[in-house]
Amino acid sequence: MDQLRPLLTLLVLNLFEFFGLVLWLRLADDNNHLIGAAILVAGLFLERFTVYVGMVRPVTQDQRAGLYARRFIIQAARETLIWVVWLWIAVTLSDLNYVAALAFLFVAMLLEHSADVAEHNGKVWHFYLTNPTMLFLTAVEAVGATAWLYLLDRQQDAAAVIVLFVAFVVEHIFQGRMVEIKPPAAQTA
Numbered sequence: 001m002d003q004l005r006p007l008l009t010l011l012v013l014n015l016f017e018f019f020g021l022v023l024w025l026r027l028a029d030d031n032n033h034l035i036g037a038a039i040l041v042a043g044l045f046l047e048r049f050t051v052y053v054g055m056v057r058p059v060t061q062d063q064r065a066g067l068y069a070r071r072f073i074i075q076a077a078r079e080t081l082i083w084v085v086w087l088w089i090a091v092t093l094s095d096l097n098y099v100a101a102l103a104f105l106f107v108a109m110l111l112e113h114s115a116d117v118a119e120h121n122g123k124v125w126h127f128y129l130t131n132p133t134m135l136f137l138t139a140v141e142a143v144g145a146t147a148w149l150y151l152l153d154r155q156q157d158a159a160a161v162i163v164l165f166v167a168f169v170v171e172h173i174f175q176g177r178m179v180e181i182k183p184p185a186a187q188t189a
Contacts, residue, residue, distance in 0.1 A: 009050055010176070014168045016046040021083065021145075021164070025152075028087060037080055044076035045069075051179070075116055082108040090149055098150055106142040113138050113175065121180045128178070137174040140167050 020043015027036030049072055082105070090101035114128040121127075128134045144167020151160035 006176075010169070010172055013047045013050040014165065014172055016043045016050060017168055018161075018165050020044055020047070022161070024080075024083065025087070025149075033084075037084060040080045040083060041073070041076045044079050045072050048072040048075060051176075071119070075112075079109075079112055082112060086145070087149075090146070098146055101149070102142055102146040105145060106138055109141055110134065110138045117175065117178050121178075131178075133174055133178060137171045140174075141171045143167070144171075 020040045023043070024036040024040035027033070027039065049069070052068055052072070085108070086101050086105045089104050090097050093100050110129065114131075114134055115125040117123075117134070118125050118127045144163055148160045148164035148167075151157075151163060
């Protein structure tokens, strides 16, 4: 079972983020912005918590699960705000909407990913900003998400969901390689 843990964790965390985004976008299209944002926050929270439980430390061995939960809620809320602004850019701007949305998502997610990994690894927030792996995984997510929206706008739903899910899998494989797994005594909340 321990050999399957990384694969199962990867699958589950991708499903949480994937379904959170898909449901959020569907609800946003129906003008249910608040409910959609709440679902996205929940999906992103569960994505992070899955990594924590599946890979970092079993909750049953951790006295600080509440501290981590608060951290994950804040991170999920920040990322939800990024996705909301990204969608606003994509649907509001005219000629360059996808290019502008892609550029925004890349820069915002680079900051978010760098801060998240740095916080987990005990580094300063900007430590990973120029890291080639961080740049790559962020580009994959930004391009994949923007391609997802572009394909949805052209009623190519099957291709859209495949592109989004594959982008998340690639992103999370590379991001997972950057997260340092520390013994319990060395981890900080």
